[in-house]
Amino acid sequence: MIDPAEQALAFTQEQPADADAIEALLDHAFGPARFVKSSERVREFAEFRPEMSFCAWDQGRLVGSVRMWKVHVGGTPAIFLGPLAVRAEGRKFGTGGELVARACAAARAAGYPVLLVGDEPYFGRFGxxxxxxxxxxxxxxxxxxxxxxxxxxxxxxxxTA
Incomplete structure (x- = not known):
């Protein structure tokens, strides 16, 4: 469990070795319903961009993840953000916000706009x-x-791809 007094999360770019832990986190956060969403259709054809995807670790345990995918919207190259998942005990400490901020900064640095499906009241604070x-x-x-x-x-x- 994350102790707010000792919160010292490590944020890292996603690595191939993180895949199993991320899938377990996504299953925990969203369950099987995640596979029927329109966002999942995008991830089926989009190019995964691990250099823009990040993990949050608490003493070696994955507590959050955000993934980024290269797409085109019409003729415009863009990055599709998602899924974003954070374990319940990490949600009130800004873990998700830090993951989004890092992912969006990486996309901006590479010259891409970012697209997602989500709640504007939450994501509006990131622009x-x-x-x-x-x-x-x-x-x-x-x-x-x-x-x-x-x-x-x-x-x-x-x-599209």
Missing amino acids: FAAAPCKGVRMPGPVDQRRVLACGADVLAGPV
Whole structure:
């Protein structure tokens, strides 16, 4: 369990050896329902970008993860953020926010806007908004109000590889 008085999480870029721990975390956080989401359709064809994906570790135990994927929205190259998962005991200490901030900084440094499906009240503090995404077409049903982007004035077109 994360002790707020001693919280000294280690944030690292995702490594191949992290895959099993990340899958276990995602199963714990989302269960099998994660496989039916439109975001999962994107991850099926997108190019995984481990150099922009991060893990949070507490004394050798994975407590959080964010993954990034290269896509195109219409003709515009972009990075698709997700999934973001944090164990319950780490949520109130800003672990998810730190993971998002690191991932978005890596995407910005590489010159990409970032796209995701999520809650604007949470992701808005990182500069995400629904307004630039009105013309984005996800591969499958999605609540268009939850399609968010940062680092782009307008994104339009289908999300593709």
